[in-house]
Structures are given as structure tokens and as C-alpha cells.
Amino acid sequence: MNRPERYATPSILLHWLVALLIVVGFGLGLTLSGMPLSPTKFKLIGWHKWLGISVLALLALRLVGRLLWPAPALPGTMSPLAQLAAKGGHLALYALMLAVPLTGWLMSSAYGIPVVYLGLIPLPDLIAANEPLAHQLKDVHELLNWTLALAVAGHALVAFKHHFIDRDGLLFRMSLKQPRT
Amino acid sequence: MRVLIPTALLLATPLAFAAPADLAQSRIGFAMKQLGTPVDGGFKSFSANVELNPAKPEVGKADITIQTGSISLPTRDAEAEAKKKEWFNAGQFPTARFVSSSIKSAGPNRYQVTGKLTLKGITRDVSAPFTLKQQGALNVVEGVMPVSRLAFKIGEGDWTDTGTVADEVQIKFHVAFPATTK
Numbered sequence: 001m002n003r004p005e006r007y008a009t010p011s012i013l014l015h016w017l018v019a020l021l022i023v024v025g026f027g028l029g030l031t032l033s034g035m036p037l038s039p040t041k042f043k044l045i046g047w048h049k050w051l052g053i054s055v056l057a058l059l060a061l062r063l064v065g066r067l068l069w070p071a072p073a074l075p076g077t078m079s080p081l082a083q084l085a086a087k088g089g090h091l092a093l094y095a096l097m098l099a100v101p102l103t104g105w106l107m108s109s110a111y112g113i114p115v116v117y118l119g120l121i122p123l124p125d126l127i128a129a130n131e132p133l134a135h136q137l138k139d140v141h142e143l144l145n146w147t148l149a150l151a152v153a154g155h156a157l158v159a160f161k162h163h164f165i166d167r168d169g170l171l172f173r174m175s176l177k178q179p180r181t
Numbered sequence: 182m183r184v185l186i187p188t189a190l191l192l193a194t195p196l197a198f199a200a201p202a203d204l205a206q207s208r209i210g211f212a213m214k215q216l217g218t219p220v221d222g223g224f225k226s227f228s229a230n231v232e233l234n235p236a237k238p239e240v241g242k243a244d245i246t247i248q249t250g251s252i253s254l255p256t257r258d259a260e261a262e263a264k265k266k267e268w269f270n271a272g273q274f275p276t277a278r279f280v281s282s283s284i285k286s287a288g289p290n291r292y293q294v295t296g297k298l299t300l301k302g303i304t305r306d307v308s309a310p311f312t313l314k315q316q317g318a319l320n321v322v323e324g325v326m327p328v329s330r331l332a333f334k335i336g337e338g339d340w341t342d343t344g345t346v347a348d349e350v351q352i353k354f355h356v357a358f359p360a361t362t363k
Contacts, residue, residue, distance in 0.1 A: 037262045039345040046216040112221065112255040119217030129255070 006173050008069035014062050015174055018055055018097070019152075025051035026149060033142075046119065049108065052101035053117050059097045075168045086158075093155060096148040103141040110134035202229035203319055206357035209247060213330070214347040222263075226251035231322060231358045233284065235313060238292050241284040243322075245356070247277045249300075267337045274301045290314065294324070300333040311354070319357040326352040 006012065025048055032044040074083050105126055108115050112129030116122045127133070162170035172178075210223035226248035233241035250271040254260045264271040281296035287310060295308040311324025330336055330350050331343070340346060 037258055039339050039342045042215055042345040046218070114218055116216070116218040122219075 005072035006175065006178075007072060008065065009176075011062065011065045011069060012174055012176055014058055014065060016176070018058050018062065021051050021055050021058070022097070022148070022152065025055065026145060029145060049104065049115050050118055052104045053115065053123065055097055056101040056105075059094070059101075063094075072173055075166075075170060077166070077168055089151070089155060089158070093148075093151050096144060096151055100141070100144050100148050103137055103144055107134055107137035107141050110137050201358070202231060203357045203359065204228070206319060206321070208353070208355045209245070210353040210355075212351045212353060213349075216345060220255060222252060222254040224248065224251050225253055229356050229358075231320075231356055233292075233313060233320065233322065235290075238284045238286045241281070241292075243279065243281040243284070243294060243296070243356075245279045245354070247279075248275060249277055250275060267340050268335055270301055277301075279307070292322075298326075298328065298333075301335060303333045305332050309352075309354075315360055316357070318360055320360045321355065321357045323355045324353075326354065328352055 007015070028044050028048040028051065032041055032048060035041045035044070074086060078086070105115055105123070109125040109127045110130050111134040114122055114125055159171055159174075162168055204227070207227075207229060208223060209227050210221060212219055212221050214220070224247045227246060229243070229245040231241075231243045233243075249269040250264055252260055252263045252269065252271075254263060263269055266273075269277075277298070277300040279296055279298045281294050283295045285293045285295075287293045290313050291310065292313065293308060293310050295306065297304050298307045305328075307326055307328055309324045309326035311322050314321045314323070328350055329348050330346070331341060331348050335350075336346055
């Protein structure tokens, strides 16, 4: 088994941290969307927003990381088409990590409810209160979330395919541990 | 042609300005905090009678009645919730009322009103500073009254948790009434 180069350690840590935030944030969003109003729902909405804003902030850090430490080359065993698909998939994930929190923030502003990060840092309202627009943004936010969920599932499935079927060691690029050789 | 009365003469004249408010120019709103997040709301329907003579503020009066079912909040869900028993119980207590008991001068164009606020059948003494400004043909009183929502049982059961909805609510009033009555 060849041993591909790994991503830089900060990039790897950010990847897994953001993955965790996305999974928890998505789960919270799904849970609260069906709940009647209650103090618990208020808290979940608050945490959901904070997770989303965290993803947005960490996305900026990840992009800086991408510039500082370019991604390791894909295995030469991958066809040019597969390599293109990988790059397109990653681009889509980045675009969704931007669009999902941003539409959530826009939606909150449109409802006339500011986002106060961690209940401490007030963020500016992106747009003025506008209820019909808020409903539309809610639909867009939900649709983008399901798109992100599909993209994340595809990302994980392809990673498992590389690991268990192709056995090309690709998964180690994102491993916090050095692979055993 | 309208006759303009010089301000000095107007201030020197002990005229009492008493009239029902110009509701189109008046607003009753409130601000509260949910998880540290400021949320604004208001009441679309209310009536007010204000009587205030800057030369003799102590004889001034204010009587404001609010339709609790006219509450406006950022979402329809929140509005529906606010009318329920745990909150305003708008079915059983359709109105809230403030009646002033004293108005005192607190500097140029500044006053302090004290009175009784009845909300959800509970009456409490409340007080608020306010300003008086003349805007064209209208006198405008504007101020912020801090109240404890729990003192009026606004938000019962699970909603007594002040971590999610803070206890202090700022009632913001902006009441315009004709500057002169003839």
C-alpha cells in the first residue's frame, strides 16, 4: 500500500471539527423544525444558530488553510474523471458550507430576529425584516440543508469506497494518526 | 390662515392639552431578550388619553388601554403563543391598562410618570421617565417603562425560565396627541 501525503494537521483538525458541528447542527435543525414553541425549542434554535455561525467562521479558517497548505495530490490510480469528480464534490461541499449558514442567518434577519453569537456577540442583520421573504429563505435553507446532507453522505460513501474497495490509503489523508505501514 | 403662537407665550400659558391620542402617530412597543438576543414586538390596537401641561405637569394624566390580542411579534407562531393562557391569556384578559397616578417634572421637557399597570388581572405600581416634544400640531410623549413580566405572570409554567426569555421587558411608548384642543 502506498502512503499518500496527509493534509496539514490544522486542516485535518478543522475538517473533523466542522464535520461534528454540521452533524449536530443538522440534527438540531431537524429536531426543532417539528417542535411547538417552548423554552427548549428557543434554546435549540439558539444552539443551532451558534453552530451554523461557527461553521461559517471555521470555513473562513479552512479556506485560509487551503491557501497556506495545498491539498495533497490525489492518488495516481484515480482516473482523470474521478479526480475531476473529487474536486467538483469538494467544491460543492465548500459552497454548501457557505450557503447553508448564510441562508440561516438571512432567514433570521428577515424574521426580524438578530443573531447573537453564543448569546454574547451581536451579529449585524444582513437584510431588513420581511416576513414573506423570511418564509422563502426558510424553504431555501431547508432545501440546501438536505442537499448538504446528501453531499456529506456521498463524501463519506466515496471515502469508504477508497478505503475498503480501492484500498488506496486515501482516508489517511484526513487521519489524525499516521497510518501503520 | 393659522396663527402661530410664539413658543414663549405658549409655555407661559397654562393650557391643558387633553385629548384622545392620534393613534396613527402613536406606537406601543416592547423589547425583551431571548437567550441574550434582543427581540422587538408591539401592540397594534390600543387607545390613549393623555393630558399634559408643561407648566403644570403634576395635574397631567395618562390613561392607556391596550388590546392584548393585537400583539405583534417576529413570527406568527410567537404571536399565537403569546395569546395563550401561559402568556397574555388574551381570551380571558383582552385588555391591559395603565392609569397614571402622578407626573413629575424631571428637567427641561423631561418627566417621570408613576401609575398602575393592570395586566392579566394583576395590578402593580410602575414608573417611567419620558420626554415631551412638540411635532407640528402634535405633542409627543415618549419613554421606556421597564417591567417584570413575571410580576404579571406573563409566561407561566416552563416559560418562567428567565434564561430563555428574560424577566425584564422594556415597554416603549410613543404617544402623540393634538397640541391644542379647542
